[in-house]
Amino acid sequence: MAFQIKFHQIRAFVEVAREGSIRGASRALAVSQPALTKAIKRAGGGAFRQLFVRRSQGVALDRQWRKFLSTCEPDP
Template identity: 80%
Template sequence: MAFQIKFHQIRAFVEVAREGSIRGASRALAVSQPALTKAIKELEEGFPPSCFVRRSQGGGVNRQWRKFYQHASLILEELRAAQDELLQRQGEQAGKLILALAPASPGR
């Protein structure tokens, strides 16, 4: 049976690539660093070579993985758009709405 890529692996890969580090991706996704490292390692075991070029001053997406990064990013964008559309159809607004209120003036 062929290796199956899992959603959490795609999400981990894309976020590490965007943030440039496991630490940054961990904060952005609110996922532990060990969980992200495990997801990346599982992905690399299914499709060698390593996803990232690792250097002491950071790294980047390995040349062989750049096209995968483009596809994976598009997949995540499409999923977000689909989720927003579903929420809008349910009568909910997609995205965030932040309201600020001024304090009431005295005597009113």
């Protein structure tokens, strides 16, 4: 099943992975935390639901999505 991901959803994903928290990513992107969470949850019709694993301090990228993250970031 194919799904569509919008640019702002990819941007949200990348920033949360970089920052390690919804709060830090929302500050970096200048959006509210609820808006950022909604963008991630709605990405790809819910395909991103298991993107992040909650930790005591923030979130960590789920193992299967680390490779996807590398395709989202520009080469140095």
